[in-house]
Amino acid sequence: MKKILLVCTLLCTILIYGQEKSGAKQFWENLQKQCGKSFEGEVTEGAANDTFRDKKLVMHVRNCDKKTIRIPFFVGDDKSRTWVLTYKKDRIQLKHDHRHEDGSEDKVTQYGGKTTNSGSSTLQFFPADQETRELIPNAAANVWWITLDETSFTYNLRRIGSDRLFTVKFDLTKTVATPSAPWGWKD
Template identity: 45%
Template structure:
């Protein structure tokens, strides 16, 4: 119940953020604008790492949909086959660009493990934003306290990558082909 209340509070705060303008660093603003330019489009992807086929996502079609875009929030559903429970939420906040993972059940209620993520580090660039796990994530998922998520656009603009590291070790990478939007 406590996690549900915290997740609900996070969603309320996210909604409040959509009404407030927060200045971002130049690299964060450029990245946000690049992602916003994809609004309304869907892209297919594939698991790059681990390449051994043992990842639960291996072999399943991956789809990202840059679905909801405002001046302060991007919502990007991430589908794994028929599983439509995940949405990446990129928000402008007072601390900088934020990534949260919104997990939902089929009926729309929040999963017990939801809204984890972090604030972009200052080491981020116009093409690559790195999000170390925040305190909420560390409390919710102690094993994920050292997580770092990276959202990256290739320099040629052809690929979007979602990358997860834990303890500075690559755990997951999916690449999405931005040259062929899905119908």
Template identity: 50%
Template sequence: MIKKYLQLGFILIGCSSLFAQIEKPSEIFWNNLKKHCGKAYEGKLPEHITRDDFAGKKLTMHVKSCSVNEIKIPFNVGDNYSRTWILTKKDGIITLKHDHRHDNGTSETITFYGGTNTNYGFKDFQMFPADQATATLIDYASTNIWWITLDDKTFSYNLQKAGSKTPFNVYFDLTKEIETPPAPWGWGTPR
């Protein structure tokens, strides 16, 4: 009888180590994004987006900095280099924050807002509902949901605001690398 329980125990230990080796979807997403580190891409808005501050301007993203638990992606609108998306990873859960800077490198009043995925997400899709820090900083953004999609051809950044019938989307073509844009405002300056 003891021999039977020992055999069952070894089987369970073997199964648990097998499950431990299965890569989390968030880790697959993270590693696929890191493959683009150092590369820049041009983006476009879908036709339903009619933001005057984006109209006719070149949209670029640059996967500028990658480490084990942090990826920084400046998002440029024309010659405005104020925006950087910061993704961090802790225990397999990804957080998105928005770092906004003035051209002199100082932080804007509204900066470092975003959210944390509530689970591991999917290998090609991560969602970030607004966190409490965001709700405190920008009360009208407390119900915002951001998400990023990633596959072999496209990276998309998306935002849905409560009460809005249409989301904000920008799509980047990962099949056509472009020249690296200038460094974002405040790059290297402490927060």
């Protein structure tokens, strides 16, 4: 009798409150917990001559609302990059917003991709979309992914069919001073 009651209670809870949150929703909510914080990172995978390796790398989860999270990514004094994540219909889209110092858009900007499924609470994959294929033909085989847990955030890029791999890992256990606005933004 107790088992039947437990099953009925569980079924009623699911009907009333809906099923467990999807991987995309959990990932989104966990990333939003970092809003307003800045973290230092390091390149853990990438070419030996990668220009990022000798520079201070900082991500700032600067702007969060219900459906958009903007994360400027600073490479030394270069404030041209912002990762823009958008949540819609249980999918997450990643776009790369590149700006010049005067705030104008770079000619190579707004490339990225959208998840093809809900992913997991700790991992989201973004295969290159059509806009990316048209803007940067060589990037048609790009896949980006982000991992997220209590201690780290990683941004990753792999060009399928090549040796190209880039990973930068940020330590979420230590915040750093919040940088000034990225290019094209106002404080």
